Amino acid sequence: MTDFVTPQEMAERIPSGCKLGLAPDDYAAAPGLVRMLIDRGIRDLHVVCAPIGGMQVDMLIGAGAVATLETSAVSLGEAGGAPCFSRAVRDGSIRLRDATCPAVFAGLTASEKGVPFMPIRGIIGSDVLKKRDDWKVTSNPFDDAEKIVVVSAIRPDIALFHAPEADRFGNVRLGRRRETMLLAHASKQAFVTVERISETSLLEDEKMAAGVLPAIYVGAVAELKNGAWPTGLYAEYPRDGQEVEKYARAARSPEGFQAYIRDSRSAA
């Protein structure tokens, strides 16, 4: 069921035009593989940030790979705003679907549960709601006096993220970061880069199993050491703040962004 591939093969399997679900920086972001998508010239992605984006999303936008961006935020954290994102917003080169974090989770939960929509409290009165034709205000069916928002299911074609470990059977250890589990459940299939591959099943240890994504959701696994660099990997290694700062400075101009990508390509 799960294919074991090289990172390059994994990048080749992610087609232009697909709906791609991505994890936040410093949890399970996969900038290592995203760099390969950029290098191979991927285009027209519908990127779903679950629920926010960072450097890997900014790079995809800078490279012209993103047609639609569905996100609750894009930020480089302590390194400040996301320069390519801000530029693309200004010049209108991406279609924006601004969201709020729990509404992204609600949309993914709808897909996880196989229902076409999920109700969610709050949001009414926010301009975010006004811009979303896939969200609606309805009444609580058990109390007509309450207005409540419903959001459509979000079903990415591929969830792409980086994790500490997979086993030879395709099971992937995520740990307590359940948002990646939710993203994988909600997506048609998950592609996962990992730090290392275990020869023994990760499901055998009962204490560990609760944090393991079963192979039935995992389409492909590729070993890619430091695949989260320069962002961090939750509970494994911190972000390389200097490198992200370097990126933030470079990407202030389109030329600087291109130079950063060109210069760092050879390192890959």
Add this chain to the structure above:
Amino acid sequence: MTDFVTPQEMAERIPSGCKLGLAPDDYAAAPGLVRMLIDRGIRDLHVVCAPIGGMQVDMLIGAGAVATLETSAVSLGEAGGAPCFSRAVRDGSIRLRDATCPAVFAGLTASEKGVPFMPIRGIIGSDVLKKRDDWKVTSNPFDDAEKIVVVSAIRPDIALFHAPEADRFGNVRLGRRRETMLLAHASKQAFVTVERISETSLLEDEKMAAGVLPAIYVGAVAELKNGAWPTGLYAEYPRDGQEVEKYARAARSPEGFQAYIRDSRSAA
């Protein structure tokens, strides 16, 4: 936040008339504590089985402690039907709210997510639906041609279950059985009996943390060795099939049930 109490104190803290959420036999059922509830003469419970009941629920019914029973099934597994349950159904001594497993999960998920209802596919055409005034058929707000069921949120006052381990901070290791996690999230508070108490935090080990219920949900913990007996505890010990058979035979008559309870009380 979490109180550490004796099993007897825990039993005293569960009031008659409350809405009590219980786990299935052999996963996280707490017949040890349930026996103490019976011994202290608890009454008028609204029992929510998450999502099915077994021996502990049959005992509560036999003891006359249950006013309303919300469940997808009650069964003693290989030991056959649940005798006190069947008797109570026939003589109309409990109010029945028959359900189907995923609808119980959907109702608990609604409480977990803090929404008044959840949509769920299927169910339409089932007589289960006809008997539930807290479920409704509505239209999919994004596709008027589709009818879909919505179920009300289920919010137990107390979730009572048995787990392998808690730590001194009130965190409880559940392992991969997420239905107990859901039940705890959905309930106002969880009361948990455990096999043992760890002096070090269960959250410190990243590999284990995903299967740990954080203390913020846990109102009370009591150490009760073999608290799942005679049912099993998932991944710890199997059910005592002979004892469950013995119960099943005894409980075929009200007198036999009373004798079983009386004779086994001294063992507690």
Add this chain to the structure above:
Amino acid sequence: MSEACTSRELMIYTISRLLRGVRHVAVGQSSPMPAAGAMLLRALNERDGLERVQVSILGSVKHNSFTGGAEELFDCAAQGRLDAFFLGGGQIDGQGNVNLVGTGDYPNNPVRWPGSFGSAYLYFLVPRVILFREEHSLRSLVERVDFVSAPGVSDETVYRRGGPHALLTNAALFSFDREAGRFRLESTHPGYGWRDIRGTTGFAYDNEQCEISTPLPDEATLALMRSRIREELRECYPQFAGNMPGPG
């Protein structure tokens, strides 16, 4: 020469045949024969170098591909990641309706069974639902169930991609035609003729005068059941496994 194939072994083998081609099959609580049938398909496919079959047995620690608790089964079904499941039923009727609740009037049914479990959901969402009921009688296979735990067919206003695929009893095998909403007799087990089936089935069905006999497993398959499958069953169904033929 080994002991002849028992009735239960024939049913287990038939279940494995009904599951051919599935990638992921789940088995609910208290279902030793469906569990055995799924395990047998997995073992046969392994032996024959065919596609790997994922078997998820609720209640098992070893044969369990879920890490999210029982709700993950239902979520998986809703996501389209589950190809086959089993339903029993105190009563099953000719439209494929199943009754897991009881006979007579609800709620104070004179005979009450455990309850509907996940039937009212999985019947809609799992493509290949195999109805399994050992007892083949006018009591279990009825014209119209007393209580519909889960309906066999739905109209087009209801999302439905799953439903009845076959009905297996200790006497016969039926397929189900979802368009017509009717069963069709496919074969009778050794010892039963079509007239026996007609006399013990409470509903109308197609191909009444079926002369086909349900195929028996070959020696190698029977041996597999009596060794590996019997051992795999022991974890969740120790009593059932103990009663199966086999060494020791």
Add this chain to the structure above:
Amino acid sequence: MSEACTSRELMIYTISRLLRGVRHVAVGQSSPMPAAGAMLLRALNERDGLERVQVSILGSVKHNSFTGGAEELFDCAAQGRLDAFFLGGGQIDGQGNVNLVGTGDYPNNPVRWPGSFGSAYLYFLVPRVILFREEHSLRSLVERVDFVSAPGVSDETVYRRGGPHALLTNAALFSFDREAGRFRLESTHPGYGWRDIRGTTGFAYDNEQCEISTPLPDEATLALMRSRIREELRECYPQFAGNMPGPG
């Protein structure tokens, strides 16, 4: 004699005062001062033998009481298990509306900020939301935000038990009256008078001529910030912690 209390330290201390009485406070991404204020309350309560405060810092491994991922924060808020949270805002207006999206017209805002994060949800569900914006200027505190990420008040058809509790800047502290939908000036920080606040605040508010000065932390509290709190911050905010006064 230690270095005088810095402006940031005063804000951290003020946050800890605004949180008094909470049992569970969560802090979002990129919020070092709210994180520090929450940690300070926890440390002070521990020191003084007061109620234990649960601090959940998104992005922290050590100060994290969640085991279900980021959605657990939102679920917890919806369940009523979260007493306080913080929101920033590129713009905040006099009705308590916050704008985290950008200035000018959406979608092609000339100045774009990261986005609304969880604001459009948590503002409705967390009882005590503290608005925190260091910059106190006509640019940040406006008559009407250009984009409402999250509204300050709602009508009775909308479920709402949460909302703005206070607004803290580097110059002043306001409270919020949810009935009136207006801010009230509570105190000005050292170095700022009420006229300064009036001149740099773009919206109308009550108690304009407030003469109260925001209380400073005592020496022991300041020492705690410069030792334990600074160390606790280092995990998630190494740069911020490095810039705080303190030994080494």
